[in-house]
Amino acid sequence: MFKKIEIWILYLILVFAFISCIIFGALVKRQLKTESKKIPIITPLSKAALFLSEIPENVIKMIKPDTRFPHRNKKNRKLDYSGFKGLFNDKEKYLLLSRYNGDSRKSVIELIDLTNFKSLHTWDPDINEYIKRLEDPENEKWKKFMDFAKQDRLKVYHPLLLNNGSIILQTYFSPLFKINSDSELEWVKEDVKYHHSAEEDMDGNIWICVGYYPYKIEGRYVGYNVNSFRDDGIRKLSPEGDILFDKSVSELFIENKMEYLLFGMNRWVKDPIHLNDIQPVYQDGKYWRKGDVFLSLRNQSMIILYRPSTNKIIWKGTGEFSNQHDVDILDETKISIFDNNYKYTGNRRRGLVDGNNRVIIYDFEKDEYTLYNEKSLIREKVKSTRGGSSEILDNGDFLVEETHGGRLLYFNKDGSLRWSYLNRADDGNIYNLGWSRILNSDRKISLINNFLGSRSLIK
16 A cells, blocks of 8 residues: 655655754744844744744634733732722822723723812723834734734833823833824834833923833844843933933943943843833932933842933942832932832742832932831732832822732821722722822823813813
8 A cells, every 4th residue: 555665765754854853943943042143044044943833832822812811910809899999189189090991901091080089081092093003013023012912911001191181101012102182193103112101301201111122232242133132221202202312221231330230140131120110300409410310120129310411320229129110209318119029039930029018218318218108008918019109299198009909009198098999890800000190290280170171161
Protein backbone atom coordinates (compact mmCIF):
# COMPACT_ATOMS: atom_id res chain seq x y z
CA MET A 1 0.00 0.00 0.00
CA PHE A 2 2.81 2.41 0.92
CA LYS A 3 5.95 2.58 -1.14
CA LYS A 4 9.11 1.82 0.76
CA ILE A 5 11.74 4.54 1.03
CA GLU A 6 15.43 4.23 1.61
CA ILE A 7 16.43 4.60 5.27
CA TRP A 8 18.99 7.26 4.39
CA ILE A 9 16.20 9.43 2.94
CA LEU A 10 14.27 9.16 6.22
CA TYR A 11 17.38 10.13 8.17
CA LEU A 12 17.95 13.06 5.82
CA ILE A 13 14.36 14.26 6.35
CA LEU A 14 14.73 13.99 10.13
CA VAL A 15 18.01 15.92 10.06
CA PHE A 16 16.44 18.60 7.85
CA ALA A 17 13.40 18.85 10.16
CA PHE A 18 15.68 19.11 13.20
CA ILE A 19 17.76 21.88 11.62
CA SER A 20 14.57 23.67 10.51
CA CYS A 21 13.25 23.57 14.09
CA ILE A 22 16.50 25.07 15.35
CA ILE A 23 16.40 27.85 12.74
CA PHE A 24 12.71 28.53 13.42
CA GLY A 25 13.32 28.68 17.18
CA ALA A 26 16.30 30.98 16.66
CA LEU A 27 14.20 33.34 14.54
CA VAL A 28 11.42 33.45 17.17
CA LYS A 29 13.98 34.02 19.93
CA ARG A 30 15.62 36.77 17.89
CA GLN A 31 12.30 38.57 17.44
CA LEU A 32 11.60 38.38 21.17
CA LYS A 33 15.13 39.36 22.15
CA THR A 34 15.47 42.93 23.39
CA GLU A 35 18.67 43.85 21.51
CA SER A 36 17.64 42.57 18.08
CA LYS A 37 18.64 45.06 15.38
CA LYS A 38 16.68 45.40 12.16
CA ILE A 39 18.49 43.45 9.44
CA PRO A 40 17.20 43.05 5.85
CA ILE A 41 15.69 39.62 5.12
CA ILE A 42 16.42 38.32 8.66
CA THR A 43 14.05 40.71 10.45
CA PRO A 44 11.04 39.94 8.19
CA LEU A 45 11.75 36.23 8.56
CA SER A 46 11.90 36.50 12.37
CA LYS A 47 8.62 38.44 12.41
CA ALA A 48 7.01 35.78 10.24
CA ALA A 49 8.32 33.02 12.50
CA LEU A 50 6.89 34.75 15.57
CA PHE A 51 3.56 35.17 13.80
CA LEU A 52 3.44 31.47 12.95
CA SER A 53 4.36 30.50 16.52
CA GLU A 54 1.41 32.53 17.85
CA ILE A 55 -1.18 30.84 15.60
CA PRO A 56 -2.15 28.11 18.13
CA GLU A 57 -2.65 30.69 20.87
CA ASN A 58 -4.71 32.94 18.60
CA VAL A 59 -6.85 30.01 17.42
CA ILE A 60 -7.60 29.13 21.05
CA LYS A 61 -8.61 32.74 21.69
CA MET A 62 -10.99 32.59 18.72
CA ILE A 63 -12.54 29.31 19.83
CA LYS A 64 -12.62 30.19 23.51
CA PRO A 65 -12.67 33.98 23.95
CA ASP A 66 -11.67 35.67 27.20
CA THR A 67 -14.88 35.81 29.24
CA ARG A 68 -13.36 37.24 32.38
CA PHE A 69 -15.03 40.31 33.80
CA PRO A 70 -12.69 43.24 33.03
CA HIS A 71 -11.80 45.53 35.92
CA ARG A 72 -13.87 43.60 38.43
CA ASN A 73 -12.65 43.55 42.01
CA LYS A 74 -11.46 39.98 42.48
CA LYS A 75 -11.94 39.94 46.24
CA ASN A 76 -15.43 41.43 45.81
CA ARG A 77 -15.72 42.53 49.43
CA LYS A 78 -18.96 41.95 51.25
CA LEU A 79 -20.00 45.58 51.57
CA ASP A 80 -23.69 46.24 52.02
CA TYR A 81 -24.18 49.34 49.87
CA SER A 82 -23.85 50.73 46.36
CA GLY A 83 -23.06 54.26 45.19
CA PHE A 84 -22.77 57.05 47.77
CA LYS A 85 -23.24 56.52 51.49
CA GLY A 86 -22.83 59.12 54.24
CA LEU A 87 -23.16 62.87 54.77
CA PHE A 88 -23.16 65.53 52.07
CA ASN A 89 -20.40 68.14 51.99
CA ASP A 90 -21.45 71.52 53.39
CA LYS A 91 -19.30 73.67 51.13
CA GLU A 92 -19.57 73.66 47.34
CA LYS A 93 -17.42 70.86 45.95
CA TYR A 94 -17.60 68.63 42.90
CA LEU A 95 -16.27 65.21 42.01
CA LEU A 96 -15.17 64.14 38.55
CA LEU A 97 -15.95 60.45 38.98
CA SER A 98 -14.10 58.11 36.63
CA ARG A 99 -15.31 54.52 36.83
CA TYR A 100 -15.68 51.32 34.86
CA ASN A 101 -19.38 50.58 34.41
CA GLY A 102 -19.79 46.85 34.91
CA ASP A 103 -23.25 46.91 33.34
CA SER A 104 -22.29 48.53 30.03
CA ARG A 105 -18.71 47.15 30.18
CA LYS A 106 -17.11 50.52 29.46
CA SER A 107 -15.80 53.58 31.27
CA VAL A 108 -18.00 56.54 32.10
CA ILE A 109 -17.17 59.94 33.58
CA GLU A 110 -19.65 61.75 35.83
CA LEU A 111 -19.71 65.21 37.36
CA ILE A 112 -21.11 64.85 40.89
CA ASP A 113 -22.37 67.63 43.17
CA LEU A 114 -21.00 66.65 46.59
CA THR A 115 -23.56 68.79 48.42
CA ASN A 116 -26.30 66.34 47.37
CA PHE A 117 -24.53 63.43 45.55
CA LYS A 118 -26.48 64.18 42.36
CA SER A 119 -24.96 63.50 38.96
CA LEU A 120 -24.99 66.76 37.01
CA HIS A 121 -23.51 65.56 33.74
CA THR A 122 -22.20 62.32 32.22
CA TRP A 123 -19.59 61.77 29.52
CA ASP A 124 -19.90 58.43 27.76
CA PRO A 125 -16.69 57.97 25.73
CA ASP A 126 -17.05 55.66 22.73
CA ILE A 127 -13.40 54.64 22.33
CA ASN A 128 -14.18 52.15 19.56
CA GLU A 129 -15.72 54.98 17.57
CA TYR A 130 -12.77 57.28 18.26
CA ILE A 131 -10.37 54.59 17.03
CA LYS A 132 -11.77 55.10 13.53
CA ARG A 133 -10.01 58.49 13.52
CA LEU A 134 -6.57 56.96 14.07
CA GLU A 135 -4.21 57.35 11.13
CA ASP A 136 -2.17 54.23 11.93
CA PRO A 137 -4.22 51.83 14.11
CA GLU A 138 -2.18 48.85 12.86
CA ASN A 139 1.07 50.26 14.25
CA GLU A 140 2.66 47.59 16.44
CA LYS A 141 2.74 49.92 19.45
CA TRP A 142 -1.09 49.88 19.52
CA LYS A 143 -1.48 46.09 19.47
CA LYS A 144 -2.41 45.71 23.15
CA PHE A 145 -4.62 48.80 23.05
CA MET A 146 -6.52 47.47 20.02
CA ASP A 147 -6.86 44.01 21.58
CA PHE A 148 -8.31 45.55 24.75
CA ALA A 149 -10.73 47.64 22.68
CA LYS A 150 -12.10 44.49 21.04
CA GLN A 151 -12.53 42.86 24.47
CA ASP A 152 -14.26 45.84 26.17
CA ARG A 153 -11.30 46.06 28.54
CA LEU A 154 -10.39 49.73 28.10
CA LYS A 155 -10.64 51.91 31.21
CA VAL A 156 -10.31 55.69 31.25
CA TYR A 157 -7.60 57.01 33.57
CA HIS A 158 -7.54 60.42 35.28
CA PRO A 159 -9.79 62.41 32.95
CA LEU A 160 -9.18 66.16 33.02
CA LEU A 161 -12.07 68.65 32.78
CA LEU A 162 -11.33 71.71 30.64
CA ASN A 163 -13.34 74.74 29.53
CA ASN A 164 -16.79 74.27 28.00
CA GLY A 165 -17.07 70.77 29.41
CA SER A 166 -14.40 69.21 27.21
CA ILE A 167 -12.42 66.29 28.62
CA ILE A 168 -8.86 65.06 28.05
CA LEU A 169 -8.61 61.28 28.52
CA GLN A 170 -6.58 58.16 27.77
CA THR A 171 -7.01 54.49 28.55
CA TYR A 172 -3.49 53.57 29.75
CA PHE A 173 -0.80 53.45 27.07
CA SER A 174 -3.28 54.59 24.47
CA PRO A 175 -3.67 57.57 22.14
CA LEU A 176 -4.78 60.79 23.82
CA PHE A 177 -8.34 61.90 23.14
CA LYS A 178 -10.09 65.21 23.65
CA ILE A 179 -13.89 65.04 23.66
CA ASN A 180 -16.55 67.72 24.03
CA SER A 181 -19.39 67.82 26.54
CA ASP A 182 -21.48 65.57 24.28
CA SER A 183 -18.65 62.97 24.22
CA GLU A 184 -17.86 63.76 20.59
CA LEU A 185 -14.22 63.55 19.57
CA GLU A 186 -12.48 66.91 19.06
CA TRP A 187 -8.95 65.61 18.39
CA VAL A 188 -6.69 62.63 18.92
CA LYS A 189 -2.91 62.38 19.35
CA GLU A 190 -1.26 59.08 18.47
CA ASP A 191 2.45 59.96 18.19
CA VAL A 192 3.27 58.34 21.56
CA LYS A 193 1.50 56.25 24.19
CA TYR A 194 -0.27 58.31 26.87
CA HIS A 195 -0.79 56.91 30.34
CA HIS A 196 -1.54 57.52 34.03
CA SER A 197 -2.04 61.11 35.16
CA ALA A 198 -2.90 64.43 33.52
CA GLU A 199 -2.61 67.75 35.39
CA GLU A 200 -3.07 71.40 34.46
CA ASP A 201 -0.51 74.06 35.33
CA MET A 202 -1.35 77.66 36.20
CA ASP A 203 -1.26 78.65 32.53
CA GLY A 204 -3.84 76.06 31.55
CA ASN A 205 -1.30 73.76 29.86
CA ILE A 206 -1.42 70.02 30.50
CA TRP A 207 1.35 67.82 31.93
CA ILE A 208 0.85 64.17 31.06
CA CYS A 209 2.79 60.89 31.25
CA VAL A 210 3.89 59.38 27.94
CA GLY A 211 5.69 56.27 26.68
CA TYR A 212 7.99 56.38 23.65
CA TYR A 213 8.47 53.97 20.80
CA PRO A 214 10.86 54.16 19.03
CA TYR A 215 12.79 54.67 22.24
CA LYS A 216 14.70 57.80 23.18
CA ILE A 217 17.48 55.61 24.63
CA GLU A 218 20.04 53.90 22.40
CA GLY A 219 19.01 50.45 21.27
CA ARG A 220 22.25 48.90 22.47
CA TYR A 221 21.02 49.61 26.00
CA VAL A 222 17.31 48.88 25.78
CA GLY A 223 16.71 46.87 22.62
CA TYR A 224 14.71 47.64 19.52
CA ASN A 225 11.43 45.75 19.84
CA VAL A 226 8.18 47.41 20.85
CA ASN A 227 7.99 45.61 24.21
CA SER A 228 11.67 45.37 25.09
CA PHE A 229 11.70 48.50 27.29
CA ARG A 230 9.32 50.97 28.88
CA ASP A 231 10.65 54.42 28.06
CA ASP A 232 8.50 56.78 30.14
CA GLY A 233 8.51 60.51 29.61
CA ILE A 234 6.88 63.77 30.65
CA ARG A 235 5.12 66.01 28.18
CA LYS A 236 3.51 69.45 28.36
CA LEU A 237 0.68 70.13 25.92
CA SER A 238 -1.39 73.18 25.16
CA PRO A 239 -5.17 72.70 25.45
CA GLU A 240 -5.15 72.38 21.65
CA GLY A 241 -2.67 69.50 21.84
CA ASP A 242 0.50 71.33 20.75
CA ILE A 243 3.71 69.94 22.29
CA LEU A 244 5.40 72.55 24.50
CA PHE A 245 7.90 70.30 26.32
CA ASP A 246 8.90 66.66 26.02
CA LYS A 247 11.49 64.64 27.96
CA SER A 248 12.31 60.98 28.54
CA VAL A 249 12.75 60.23 32.25
CA SER A 250 15.46 57.69 31.40
CA GLU A 251 17.35 60.40 29.49
CA LEU A 252 16.83 62.64 32.47
CA PHE A 253 18.41 60.05 34.77
CA ILE A 254 21.40 59.61 32.47
CA GLU A 255 21.97 63.35 32.15
CA ASN A 256 21.76 63.81 35.93
CA LYS A 257 24.29 61.04 36.69
CA MET A 258 21.65 58.54 37.86
CA GLU A 259 22.21 56.03 35.07
CA TYR A 260 23.16 53.38 37.62
CA LEU A 261 19.48 53.19 38.66
CA LEU A 262 18.60 52.09 35.14
CA PHE A 263 21.40 49.71 34.23
CA GLY A 264 23.36 49.13 37.42
CA MET A 265 21.37 46.17 38.74
CA ASN A 266 22.51 42.56 38.37
CA ARG A 267 19.62 41.75 36.05
CA TRP A 268 17.75 43.37 33.20
CA VAL A 269 14.68 45.37 34.22
CA LYS A 270 12.60 46.56 31.29
CA ASP A 271 10.45 48.89 33.42
CA PRO A 272 12.92 50.57 35.81
CA ILE A 273 11.01 53.88 36.13
CA HIS A 274 7.22 53.39 35.90
CA LEU A 275 6.24 57.06 35.95
CA ASN A 276 2.71 57.35 37.34
CA ASP A 277 2.16 61.01 38.26
CA ILE A 278 3.29 64.52 37.35
CA GLN A 279 2.45 67.42 39.64
CA PRO A 280 3.29 70.88 38.28
CA VAL A 281 4.42 73.65 40.64
CA TYR A 282 2.09 76.65 40.41
CA GLN A 283 4.21 79.34 42.06
CA ASP A 284 7.67 80.07 43.40
CA GLY A 285 8.55 78.86 46.89
CA LYS A 286 11.55 78.39 49.11
CA TYR A 287 12.26 74.91 47.74
CA TRP A 288 10.87 75.09 44.20
CA ARG A 289 9.97 77.44 41.37
CA LYS A 290 6.96 77.92 39.14
CA GLY A 291 7.41 75.58 36.18
CA ASP A 292 9.08 72.80 38.19
CA VAL A 293 7.36 69.41 38.33
CA PHE A 294 7.22 66.66 40.94
CA LEU A 295 7.38 63.15 39.46
CA SER A 296 6.29 59.89 41.09
CA LEU A 297 8.43 56.95 39.94
CA ARG A 298 6.80 53.77 41.21
CA ASN A 299 9.47 51.21 40.40
CA GLN A 300 12.14 53.35 42.02
CA SER A 301 9.87 54.04 45.02
CA MET A 302 11.03 57.61 44.47
CA ILE A 303 9.65 61.15 44.20
CA ILE A 304 11.79 63.68 42.35
CA LEU A 305 11.57 67.45 41.89
CA TYR A 306 12.64 68.29 38.34
CA ARG A 307 13.34 71.70 36.80
CA PRO A 308 12.67 71.58 33.03
CA SER A 309 14.23 75.02 32.47
CA THR A 310 17.67 73.71 33.52
CA ASN A 311 17.15 69.96 33.01
CA LYS A 312 18.20 69.36 36.63
CA ILE A 313 16.84 67.10 39.35
CA ILE A 314 16.59 69.44 42.33
CA TRP A 315 15.59 66.86 44.96
CA LYS A 316 14.76 63.20 45.27
CA GLY A 317 12.99 61.40 48.10
CA THR A 318 13.11 57.67 48.87
CA GLY A 319 12.96 55.27 51.79
CA GLU A 320 9.68 56.08 53.53
CA PHE A 321 7.26 54.69 50.93
CA SER A 322 7.01 51.75 48.54
CA ASN A 323 5.47 51.56 45.03
CA GLN A 324 3.68 54.86 45.62
CA HIS A 325 1.20 56.69 43.40
CA ASP A 326 0.21 60.35 43.42
CA VAL A 327 2.19 63.32 44.74
CA ASP A 328 0.54 66.65 45.63
CA ILE A 329 1.83 70.03 46.82
CA LEU A 330 0.21 71.09 50.12
CA ASP A 331 1.86 74.43 50.82
CA GLU A 332 5.20 76.19 50.33
CA THR A 333 7.13 73.57 52.34
CA LYS A 334 5.12 70.32 52.22
CA ILE A 335 4.06 67.64 49.78
CA SER A 336 1.80 64.62 50.25
CA ILE A 337 2.32 61.13 48.81
CA PHE A 338 -0.13 58.25 48.41
CA ASP A 339 1.93 55.28 49.57
CA ASN A 340 0.63 51.93 48.33
CA ASN A 341 3.02 50.35 50.83
CA TYR A 342 3.25 47.48 48.37
CA LYS A 343 6.23 45.14 48.72
CA TYR A 344 7.55 42.27 46.65
CA THR A 345 8.48 39.30 48.79
CA GLY A 346 10.17 35.98 48.21
CA ASN A 347 7.19 33.82 49.12
CA ARG A 348 4.56 35.47 46.91
CA ARG A 349 4.41 35.69 43.13
CA ARG A 350 3.31 39.31 42.99
CA GLY A 351 3.76 40.87 46.42
CA LEU A 352 1.44 42.36 49.01
CA VAL A 353 0.25 45.52 50.70
CA ASP A 354 2.19 45.56 53.97
CA GLY A 355 -0.74 46.35 56.28
CA ASN A 356 -2.58 49.13 54.47
CA ASN A 357 -2.13 52.09 52.13
CA ARG A 358 -0.85 55.28 53.72
CA VAL A 359 -0.89 59.03 53.14
CA ILE A 360 2.54 60.49 53.88
CA ILE A 361 3.55 64.14 54.28
CA TYR A 362 7.11 65.28 53.64
CA ASP A 363 8.19 68.62 55.18
CA PHE A 364 11.13 70.17 53.31
CA GLU A 365 11.72 72.65 56.15
CA LYS A 366 12.13 69.92 58.77
CA ASP A 367 13.36 67.19 56.40
CA GLU A 368 10.75 64.94 58.00
CA TYR A 369 8.18 62.35 56.91
CA THR A 370 4.95 61.93 58.88
CA LEU A 371 1.83 59.78 58.44
CA TYR A 372 -1.47 61.60 57.93
CA ASN A 373 -4.49 60.12 59.74
CA GLU A 374 -3.09 56.60 59.47
CA LYS A 375 -5.75 55.13 61.77
CA SER A 376 -8.50 56.11 59.32
CA LEU A 377 -7.00 54.05 56.49
CA ILE A 378 -6.39 51.13 58.84
CA ARG A 379 -9.97 51.24 60.10
CA GLU A 380 -11.39 51.30 56.56
CA LYS A 381 -8.93 48.64 55.35
CA VAL A 382 -7.66 50.68 52.39
CA LYS A 383 -5.42 48.30 50.42
CA SER A 384 -5.07 49.29 46.77
CA THR A 385 -2.32 47.10 45.34
CA ARG A 386 -1.84 49.30 42.29
CA GLY A 387 -3.19 52.70 41.36
CA GLY A 388 -4.86 54.70 44.09
CA SER A 389 -4.66 58.37 44.97
CA SER A 390 -5.18 60.82 47.80
CA GLU A 391 -5.79 64.54 48.13
CA ILE A 392 -5.60 66.61 51.30
CA LEU A 393 -7.83 69.68 51.06
CA ASP A 394 -7.05 73.13 52.47
CA ASN A 395 -9.27 72.53 55.52
CA GLY A 396 -7.56 69.22 56.38
CA ASP A 397 -10.27 66.93 54.98
CA PHE A 398 -8.92 64.32 52.59
CA LEU A 399 -10.12 62.06 49.79
CA VAL A 400 -8.69 58.60 49.09
CA GLU A 401 -9.38 56.47 46.04
CA GLU A 402 -8.93 52.74 46.43
CA THR A 403 -8.79 52.18 42.68
CA HIS A 404 -8.82 48.41 42.56
CA GLY A 405 -11.28 48.18 45.43
CA GLY A 406 -13.78 50.38 43.59
CA ARG A 407 -14.08 52.76 46.56
CA LEU A 408 -13.81 56.47 47.25
CA LEU A 409 -13.49 57.57 50.87
CA TYR A 410 -13.89 61.17 52.05
CA PHE A 411 -12.55 61.78 55.56
CA ASN A 412 -13.05 64.78 57.82
CA LYS A 413 -9.95 66.47 59.20
CA ASP A 414 -10.28 64.49 62.46
CA GLY A 415 -10.15 61.20 60.52
CA SER A 416 -13.84 60.33 60.75
CA LEU A 417 -15.43 59.03 57.55
CA ARG A 418 -17.87 61.54 56.09
CA TRP A 419 -18.95 59.62 53.00
CA SER A 420 -17.89 56.80 50.74
CA TYR A 421 -18.69 55.65 47.24
CA LEU A 422 -18.73 52.04 46.03
CA ASN A 423 -18.74 51.26 42.30
CA ARG A 424 -21.13 48.33 42.35
CA ALA A 425 -22.95 47.25 39.18
CA ASP A 426 -26.41 45.73 38.85
CA ASP A 427 -24.81 42.27 38.70
CA GLY A 428 -23.73 42.79 42.32
CA ASN A 429 -20.01 42.94 41.50
CA ILE A 430 -17.68 45.80 42.36
CA TYR A 431 -15.67 47.34 39.52
CA ASN A 432 -12.53 49.47 39.44
CA LEU A 433 -12.35 53.24 39.48
CA GLY A 434 -10.19 55.29 37.13
CA TRP A 435 -8.51 58.00 39.20
CA SER A 436 -11.32 60.38 40.05
CA ARG A 437 -10.56 63.90 41.20
CA ILE A 438 -12.18 66.37 43.56
CA LEU A 439 -12.85 69.84 42.14
CA ASN A 440 -12.96 72.52 44.83
CA SER A 441 -10.68 75.37 43.74
CA ASP A 442 -12.30 78.72 42.90
CA ARG A 443 -11.11 78.33 39.30
CA LYS A 444 -12.63 74.88 38.84
CA ILE A 445 -15.89 75.82 40.56
CA SER A 446 -16.22 78.84 38.27
CA LEU A 447 -15.46 76.66 35.25
CA ILE A 448 -18.12 74.13 36.30
CA ASN A 449 -20.77 76.78 36.98
CA ASN A 450 -20.13 78.39 33.60
CA PHE A 451 -20.34 75.01 31.90
CA LEU A 452 -23.56 74.01 33.66
CA GLY A 453 -25.05 77.43 32.97
CA SER A 454 -24.32 77.13 29.27
CA ARG A 455 -25.87 73.65 29.19
CA SER A 456 -29.08 74.92 30.81
CA LEU A 457 -29.31 77.74 28.26
CA ILE A 458 -28.92 75.28 25.39
CA LYS A 459 -31.66 73.09 26.84
